[in-house]
Amino acid sequence: GQNIDQPTEMTATEGAIVQINCTYQTSGFNGLFWYQQHAGEAPTFLSYNVLDGLEEKGRFSSFLSRSKGYSYLLLKELQMKDSASYLCALLTGGGNKLTFGTGTQLKVEL
Amino acid sequence: EPEVTQTPSHQVTQMGQEVILRCVPISNHLYFYWYRQILGQKVEFLVSFYNNEISEKSEIFDDQFSVERPDGSNFTLKIRSTKLEDSAMYFCASTLVTVANYGYTFGSGTRLTVV
Numbered sequence: 001g002q003n004i005d006q007p008t009e010m011t012a013t014e015g016a017i018v019q020i021n022c023t024y025q026t027s028g029f030n031g032l033f034w035y036q037q038h039a040g041e042a043p044t045f046l047s048y049n050v051l052d053g054l055e056e057k058g059r060f061s062s063f064l065s066r067s068k069g070y071s072y073l074l075l076k077e078l079q080m081k082d083s084a085s086y087l088c089a090l091l092t093g094g095g096n097k098l099t100f101g102t103g104t105q106l107k108v109e110l
Numbered sequence: 111e112p113e114v115t116q117t118p119s120h121q122v123t124q125m126g127q128e129v130i131l132r133c134v135p136i137s138n139h140l141y142f143y144w145y146r147q148i149l150g151q152k153v154e155f156l157v158s159f160y161n162n163e164i165s166e167k168s169e170i171f172d173d174q175f176s177v178e179r180p181d182g183s184n185f186t187l188k189i190r191s192t193k194l195e196d197s198a199m200y201f202c203a204s205t206l207v208t209v210a211n212y213g214y215t216f217g218s219g220t221r222l223t224v225v
Binding site: 030043044048089091102 | 165205
């Protein structure tokens with residue numbers, strides 16, 4: 001099976017940088033996703049990492065270390081609209097099933 | 111941008127009743143999925159569907175659940191006899207081939223409330 005750990009909540013200030021960590025244990029790793037989910041809405045895709053290293057996409061970056069079972073999502077120049085839950089999800093096995101973590105609720109304050 | 115469409119957005123049903131949740135995946139996508147999210151909990155995989163058959167299902171997807179692609183555009187999830195614990199947000203998703211690189215395109219969800 002898979003085990004995914006994320007902090008439950010984080011608070012950060014508008015304009016700042018925040019790093020949301022995800023640690024995992026799994027077999028048959030085929031990739032790690034980050035999704036953003038606003039309350040009452042569907043998750044939306046942010047990033048995908050399958051190789052070690054940093055993937056940058058605008059204000060959002062995601063890092064993966066497969067040997068450590070560790071990923072983080074970095075959000076720069078925080079905006080109020082970034083207040084949401086951030087979900088770490090694993091792709092494992094030969095299919096297309098994602099296993100989601102419980103998510104990190106980020107609150108951006110003035 | 112292409113969308114996955116789900117109807118209804120909210121459904122209230124009595125315990126023991128059958129419900130059908132509907133999804134229209136993106137038109138050229140080949141793989142279809144249902145996930146659910148109980149309020150305050152994580153998103154959970156239910157089932158994946160390809161080439162008119164189930165390719166994978168979770169322990170949640172028991173005999174009370176079924177999926178169907180009745181025509182070339184719709185993808186449905188049926189719950190035969192709803193239970194209180196089936197109350198959740200149900201998300202449909204689709205992919206062209208692999209979920210790698212671009213992830214799923216999720217629909218906006220159907221909130222099912224069983225009373």
